Amino acid sequence: MAKRHLQNWLRAYLEFTRETESPDAYHFWVGASIISAATRRQIVLDMHQFSLYPNLYIILVGPSGARKSAATSIGMRIVDEMGFKKFADKITGAALIKDLSEATIKFVEGNTVQLCSPMMIYSSELGVFLGTDAYSSGVIADLTDLYDCPSKWEKKTIVREGEVIIAPYVNFLAATTPQTLKDVLPVEAVGQGFTSRIMFVWAGSRRKRVPIPPWGSEYEMIKNSLLKDLEQISKLRGSFQFSKEGLAYYTQFYMSHPEPEEEFEDEKLRGYASRKDTHMLKLAMILSLADKDELVLTVEDLQRSLDAIKWMESGLPHVFAGHGSSNSSQDVVRIWKQVEAGSKAAGYISHSELVRRNYANLSAVDLGKVLDTLRQGGAIDALLAKDPRTGRYENLYKVLDAQFIRNVLGSKPGHLREDD
Numbered sequence: 001m002a003k004r005h006l007q008n009w010l011r012a013y014l015e016f017t018r019e020t021e022s023p024d025a026y027h028f029w030v031g032a033s034i035i036s037a038a039t040r041r042q043i044v045l046d047m048h049q050f051s052l053y054p055n056l057y058i059i060l061v062g063p064s065g066a067r068k069s070a071a072t073s074i075g076m077r078i079v080d081e082m083g084f085k086k087f088a089d090k091i092t093g094a095a096l097i098k099d100l101s102e103a104t105i106k107f108v109e110g111n112t113v114q115l116c117s118p119m120m121i122y123s124s125e126l127g128v129f130l131g132t133d134a135y136s137s138g139v140i141a142d143l144t145d146l147y148d149c150p151s152k153w154e155k156k157t158i159v160r161e162g163e164v165i166i167a168p169y170v171n172f173l174a175a176t177t178p179q180t181l182k183d184v185l186p187v188e189a190v191g192q193g194f195t196s197r198i199m200f201v202w203a204g205s206r207r208k209r210v211p212i213p214p215w216g217s218e219y220e221m222i223k224n225s226l227l228k229d230l231e232q233i234s235k236l237r238g239s240f241q242f243s244k245e246g247l248a249y250y251t252q253f254y255m256s257h258p259e260p261e262e263e264f265e266d267e268k269l270r271g272y273a274s275r276k277d278t279h280m281l282k283l284a285m286i287l288s289l290a291d292k293d294e295l296v297l298t299v300e301d302l303q304r305s306l307d308a309i310k311w312m313e314s315g316l317p318h319v320f321a322g323h324g325s326s327n328s329s330q331d332v333v334r335i336w337k338q339v340e341a342g343s344k345a346a347g348y349i350s351h352s353e354l355v356r357r358n359y360a361n362l363s364a365v366d367l368g369k370v371l372d373t374l375r376q377g378g379a380i381d382a383l384l385a386k387d388p389r390t391g392r393y394e395n396l397y398k399v400l401d402a403q404f405i406r407n408v409l410g411s412k413p414g415h416l417r418e419d420d
Helices: 009-016 024-039 068-082 093-102 126-130 139-147 178-184 217-234 244-256 267-274 276-291 299-313 328-346 351-358 364-376
Strands: 043-046 057-061 105-109 112-123 152-155 163-166 168-176 198-202 238-242 380-386 393-399
Touching: 009 024, 009 217, 009 276, 024 057, 024 068, 024 112, 024 168, 024 198, 024 217, 024 276, 024 299, 043 276, 057 068, 057 178, 068 112, 068 168, 068 217, 093 112, 093 139, 093 152, 093 163, 112 126, 112 163, 126 168, 126 178, 139 152, 139 168, 168 178, 198 299, 238 244, 244 276, 244 299, 267 276, 276 299, 328 351, 328 364, 328 393, 351 364, 351 393, 364 380
Parallel strands: 043 238, 057 168, 057 198, 112 168
Antiparallel strands: 105 112, 152 163, 380 393
């Protein structure tokens, strides 16, 4: 095939988005989703008893203003320019089946004709897209089934009886806040089938302020190269193989990887942990495709994948901070942020001010329990002193651990840095 225009597609995509406000983590996973969509089910990893495709389910999570939708919109413009089939309406079982049936395409190689139904499912607002009835309506069950890319998928609806989708290949990309995530995915569902298939990408805030993102010949050239190389990636066909060293590395990882309950104390993360090997292989294929046409998984591909997954995992506790068994976890998040804001503004926040701000949600006793949780966790400190603003003696709180809730993920892995 023709020589690539870019040394590494994902690294170039991060360069293309460097002067935007969205965090690198968002841009990286959006970029990975674009490469995945480009393969259109034509790339596979044969695991003998089953086939593994590089499709991804990704949800960007962060507070309002973290620039989640800004990151996805840049990626979706690339998807639109490439002409990839996209589903972006409010999802229902009937609508999904209709669009998938219309997405079927044909590939011809010699005397062989292959049909498949690739689609990018996208939502900038997960709550609007899925709705609070996503579980009861069966939509979540449908998305769970489609993740595994069956050779055919049959679904009956009131409107369509026995519709068969040939070789579906679904990528899912969405954005949401932690509160909306809790509304859409009830506590009891977190950690189960659907959520265990999702890469939840957290960032606590935008990375910088950019009044007007720059544009010019440099960005136009990068964009054109991104599109050209993506077109080349979309023409690749075949099955990935492990290099000898790559197979040894993956085998060692699989055999030595801790059990889910050993890796994560939080039960909500154990479903994800049980599928970590699958996530690793899917992303390794994408990272390999980002810089070469050869369908060989090397040690470097697998190491890079694991590094990126660890980068993503550092934010997982924050994704589900509000998914406790009661509202107390939501209260911890809210009150920590109030202490953080007070610390930045005046160096502290008083106990009486916290009572005034939270009386509608918490009694004084419950507020004390939340503050005690934050103190024991090393997130905040309290000092009995005179409040300079009121002259009264009371507890004054300040933040000790600035990363307790607000975690703008650590530095991106070395292989994604421009100077690597």
